[in-house]
Amino acid sequence: MDLFEEDAPSGNTPEFSVAEISGAVKRTIEGEFGHVRVRGEVGRVVIARTGHMYFDLKDDRATLACVSWKGQVSRLSHRPEEGMEVIATGKMTTFGPQSKYQLNVEDVAPAGAGALMAMLEKRKAMLQAEGLFAPERKAALPFLPEVIGVVTSPTGAVIRDILHRLRDRFPRKVLVWPVAVQGKACAPDVAAAIEGFNRMTPGGALPRPDLLIVARGGGSIEDLWGFNEEIVARAAAASEIPLISAVGHETDTTLIDYVSDYRAPTPTAAAERAVPVRLELMAWVESQGGRLGQAMQQALRQREQRLRDIARALPKGDAILAPYRQAFDVNAEKLPVALRTATARKALRLSEAGGSLRPSVLQSRMRQAARELAQPAARLDPALARYAKDQRRALEALSARMRPDTLARETRRERERLARVSRQFADAARRLEDGRRARLEALDRLRETLGYKETLKRGYAVVRGDGALVTGTEAAQAARELELEFADGKVTVGGGGKPKKPAPKAPPEQGTLL
Amino acid sequence: MTERPVEDLTFEEALKELEDVVGKLERGDVALEDSIALYDRGAALKKRCETKLAEAEEKVAKITLGSDGQPTGTAPLDD
Numbered sequence: 001m002d003l004f005e006e007d008a009p010s011g012n013t014p015e016f017s018v019a020e021i022s023g024a025v026k027r028t029i030e031g032e033f034g035h036v037r038v039r040g041e042v043g044r045v046v047i048a049r050t051g052h053m054y055f056d057l058k059d060d061r062a063t064l065a066c067v068s069w070k071g072q073v074s075r076l077s078h079r080p081e082e083g084m085e086v087i088a089t090g091k092m093t094t095f096g097p098q099s100k101y102q103l104n105v106e107d108v109a110p111a112g113a114g115a116l117m118a119m120l121e122k123r124k125a126m127l128q129a130e131g132l133f134a135p136e137r138k139a140a141l142p143f144l145p146e147v148i149g150v151v152t153s154p155t156g157a158v159i160r161d162i163l164h165r166l167r168d169r170f171p172r173k174v175l176v177w178p179v180a181v182q183g184k185a186c187a188p189d190v191a192a193a194i195e196g197f198n199r200m201t202p203g204g205a206l207p208r209p210d211l212l213i214v215a216r217g218g219g220s221i222e223d224l225w226g227f228n229e230e231i232v233a234r235a236a237a238a239s240e241i242p243l244i245s246a247v248g249h250e251t252d253t254t255l256i257d258y259v260s261d262y263r264a265p266t267p268t269a270a271a272e273r274a275v276p277v278r279l280e281l282m283a284w285v286e287s288q289g290g291r292l293g294q295a296m297q298q299a300l301r302q303r304e305q306r307l308r309d310i311a312r313a314l315p316k317g318d319a320i321l322a323p324y325r326q327a328f329d330v331n332a333e334k335l336p337v338a339l340r341t342a343t344a345r346k347a348l349r350l351s352e353a354g355g356s357l358r359p360s361v362l363q364s365r366m367r368q369a370a371r372e373l374a375q376p377a378a379r380l381d382p383a384l385a386r387y388a389k390d391q392r393r394a395l396e397a398l399s400a401r402m403r404p405d406t407l408a409r410e411t412r413r414e415r416e417r418l419a420r421v422s423r424q425f426a427d428a429a430r431r432l433e434d435g436r437r438a439r440l441e442a443l444d445r446l447r448e449t450l451g452y453k454e455t456l457k458r459g460y461a462v463v464r465g466d467g468a469l470v471t472g473t474e475a476a477q478a479a480r481e482l483e484l485e486f487a488d489g490k491v492t493v494g495g496g497g498k499p500k501k502p503a504p505k506a507p508p509e510q511g512t513l514l
Numbered sequence: 515m516t517e518r519p520v521e522d523l524t525f526e527e528a529l530k531e532l533e534d535v536v537g538k539l540e541r542g543d544v545a546l547e548d549s550i551a552l553y554d555r556g557a558a559l560k561k562r563c564e565t566k567l568a569e570a571e572e573k574v575a576k577i578t579l580g581s582d583g584q585p586t587g588t589a590p591l592d593d
Contacts, residue, residue, distance in 0.1 A: 171572030
């Protein structure tokens with residue numbers, strides 16, 4: 001330091017090379033500002049291809065160049081965003097080749113609650129614009145989940161509170177996914193846990209929960225900040241398993257609360273919302289069972305009552321039967337008396353009728369009938385004899401008139417008459433036949449004498465020319481060939497004479513008219 | 515009305531149907547034969563609910579994670 005302070009002549013002033021002075025400055029700056037916290041507004045942020053991050057911090061009077069090496073960038077608890085008021089932690093250093101001093105940033109934190117809230121509002125507006133907060137995205141929570149997945153720290157009050165309340169209400173299977181609930185690891189842990197639970201298969205080695213609780217106890221806004229990170233909000237929004245968020249106290253609202261299906265004010269409240277109270281349900285089921293039985297009994301009792309009422313209105317069997325029964329009794333008593341009376345009456349009538357019925361009456365009527373029968377019977381024999389005699393007489397009279405010789409004479413006469421007529425018929429037929437034959441012979445003889453063949457025998461001949469009969473010279477001359485028929489055969493001779501007409505000659509030539 | 519076997523019903527469905535059955539029976543406007551069937555159904559539903567309620571079992575486990583952040587199994591949660 002005394003190098004600069006000493007007002008020495010130039011001759012004594014030691015001479016540095018550029019690199020030397022640059023190295024000296026570097027050592028001085030790094031030594032003096034080995035660990036600083038700088039507050040300022042973030043300017044333009046650039047991430048180089050190498051992964052290093054360069055940005056400026058500025059206030060109204062100065063600008064500080066900042067750099068975070070690749071390995072440091074991933075460990076930053078907050079990514080600097082342009083316009084953000086932050087507190088950057090790191091050490092001052094220099095960059096000799098450009099004569100530049102800069103802050104090597106190891107961590108970035110928003111400067112105060114105001115800055116944090118401003119950043120949060122910006123994120124909220126973005127996610128809301130994407131529709132991630134829409135009420136229709138909210139899934140209904142299962143009434144009674146079988147397996148509950150809890151994303152929280154495995155130690156501490158929160159998980160104990162949740163388990164305790166679950167046990168009180170309705171013991172369930174609980175899978176705890178241990179995460180860091182604050183610090184840089186918080187957001188990636190929680191997002192990975194939500195995604196991990198969703199990747200499980202139902203009924204697998206690790207049973208997939210049908211409800212998720214993301215929980216954390218109360219803390220400062222910085223402590224709860226992990227649950228404001230975008231990756232956590234996006235993982236919760238993408239969760240297919242219904243999700244209850246319970247982060248901090250009732251007054252703390254983090255980004256995950258907007259996208260969760262149900263926001264519980266506290267972890268205990270989340271457990272209460274997750275399951276119903278078993279004892280209440282048992283009592284309720286029991287009461288339903290009781291009401292079921294009572295309703296059934298009531299239904300039966302009502303019908304029984306109605307049956308009784310209707311039955312009462314129905315007249316008694318005895319009442320219906322009584323008059324008939326009485327009539328029966330009366331008649332049953334009268335029956336023997338009536339039978340006796342009837343028998344006596346019939347016996348009286350029998351004896352009355354039987355009194356007039358005696359053999360003497362029948363005998364006298366038989367005798368009377370016999371007498372009546374004897375009279376016509378006595379007339380029957382002579383009448384038959386008389387009738388027979390009459391018939392015989394008539395027969396004899398007829399027989400006397402019937403004689404065989406009369407019949408024989410008649411037969412003989414008729415036979416002679418038949419013979420005579422037969423002879424006459426034969427004679428007549430013979431005569432007729434003889435006459436006809438004589439006439440036929442005469443006619444045949446005539447036919448013989450008239451035919452041309454007899455004439456041929458007498459020396460005549462028939463002449464035919466070309467098949468036609470020739471009777472004159474003219475025809476004979478015309479014929480090309482003549483046939484002569486004699487009595488004993490035919491002779492053909494050549495054509496007769498010269499033709500009558502000479503053959504036509506060519507006409508004389510005529511002079512031409514022209 | 516086609517009835518699903520009570521074994522297929524979730525606890526909540528069984529609870530809801532039991533309530534309906536009780537309501538119908540209590541109104542008393544069901545024929546006797548139907549009310550007997552209804553009663554049987556109600557009894558089966560109640561049994562189903564009771565079974566599900568009896569299945570209350572607490573089993574708490576902590577997921578163990580490998581170096582890649584993927585779950586490798588479970589371990590007891592030590593409070």
